[in-house]
Amino acid sequence: MSTPTPEPDMSRNRLPTLFEVLSRRTAAPVDLFSFYIFMRDQQRSVDYLDFWLDVSQHLSLCRHYVRTLHRSIIDQTPDKIGSRRSSQVLEDVGLAGPSGDKGEKDYKRTPEQRLSAFLRENNEGSSVRKHSPATSQDTTGTSRSERRRHSFMTSADGSPFHDSSPEQGGSQISRSDIRASAEKILYTYLLPGSEREIILPQSILNDVTDAIEGPDQRSDPELFDSARDYVFQAMERDAFPGFLRAKALGNIVPSSMFFRVIFGLVCMFAGFWTAFILIFLNYHHATRAWIIIPFSLGVYMLFTHQYTLDPILVFAGYSEYTLMSFSKIKEPFVKKLLLKRSYMVFAEVVLVTAAICCLFIFVPGKRL
Numbered sequence: 001m002s003t004p005t006p007e008p009d010m011s012r013n014r015l016p017t018l019f020e021v022l023s024r025r026t027a028a029p030v031d032l033f034s035f036y037i038f039m040r041d042q043q044r045s046v047d048y049l050d051f052w053l054d055v056s057q058h059l060s061l062c063r064h065y066v067r068t069l070h071r072s073i074i075d076q077t078p079d080k081i082g083s084r085r086s087s088q089v090l091e092d093v094g095l096a097g098p099s100g101d102k103g104e105k106d107y108k109r110t111p112e113q114r115l116s117a118f119l120r121e122n123n124e125g126s127s128v129r130k131h132s133p134a135t136s137q138d139t140t141g142t143s144r145s146e147r148r149r150h151s152f153m154t155s156a157d158g159s160p161f162h163d164s165s166p167e168q169g170g171s172q173i174s175r176s177d178i179r180a181s182a183e184k185i186l187y188t189y190l191l192p193g194s195e196r197e198i199i200l201p202q203s204i205l206n207d208v209t210d211a212i213e214g215p216d217q218r219s220d221p222e223l224f225d226s227a228r229d230y231v232f233q234a235m236e237r238d239a240f241p242g243f244l245r246a247k248a249l250g251n252i253v254p255s256s257m258f259f260r261v262i263f264g265l266v267c268m269f270a271g272f273w274t275a276f277i278l279i280f281l282n283y284h285h286a287t288r289a290w291i292i293i294p295f296s297l298g299v300y301m302l303f304t305h306q307y308t309l310d311p312i313l314v315f316a317g318y319s320e321y322t323l324m325s326f327s328k329i330k331e332p333f334v335k336k337l338l339l340k341r342s343y344m345v346f347a348e349v350v351l352v353t354a355a356i357c358c359l360f361i362f363v364p365g366k367r368l
Helices: 018-022 032-041 046-076 081-092 109-121 127-131 175-190 202-213 221-248 254-280 285-307 311-315 332-362
Strands: 318-322 325-328
Touching (some): 032 046, 046 221, 221 332, 254 285, 285 332
């Protein structure tokens, strides 16, 4: 029984929240994939997002373990109270979210506490161990804990955004896999000098390290609550407003903006050079009308750079997420915002182009 992917809310008449983006309840261009690309290419802090997603994957791993344990207990002791308890935990556990965010009604703090308490009480030395999967080895004899656990957002070949949730594969999960997952998060993101170290308060780092490596040897998802909350608030404060400005109010990326401003300046120079040549050679007004082409291109490119918005691209229904790579605009409210701004930008382009062209077309000529 796998957890279904949440469907985007197409009736939302507002901009999405960060929690909605992280829980995959939004559509392009403000979906999780676009946010990942933004954090990687523009914010340069994708490690924070990967940490959040890997903690979410760790919670999925714990859920899958308890679910497998529940089935095993039902098969062997169908009338025992343990099966009823694990079943209640499974029914109540929700998606990992900011534990301090009381405004998100979709996030349930209590079920995650129940799952963590269940895992802490049923440790390796408890009687439940005999009901857990007998082995964690694959057909090659390699322990699952010895294999590299890829990021929640990366595939085996390193490409981004591949959901490797264990719930989809139907594979059996042992307690050692949960332990290895918690240690991998610690050694990858939290310890000083780690591969993808993220900056957290020292008190949080000490609490998580002591919980995992201390005498309790914890691996339940609740031990990452404080770190996850801090990362969520950091992304919400520092990165998410810029993401909304870039994707909900614009549709081009910085590298595209750079080429546009260069091309726009070249076109404007060509337009002014041609206009002055035609004036000083006293060409007819109809001939001078050809300057509309370079001036139109130049003004359009400069305005798209200024507003980070390409109206023609919006009218076609597309948004740029990397240079010359486009995605369909599917979020209704964002599409409405982009269309309004596109009409405004396009009107300004037409007015400025018309003013410049009229000035150079109808000014009296004088042959030098």
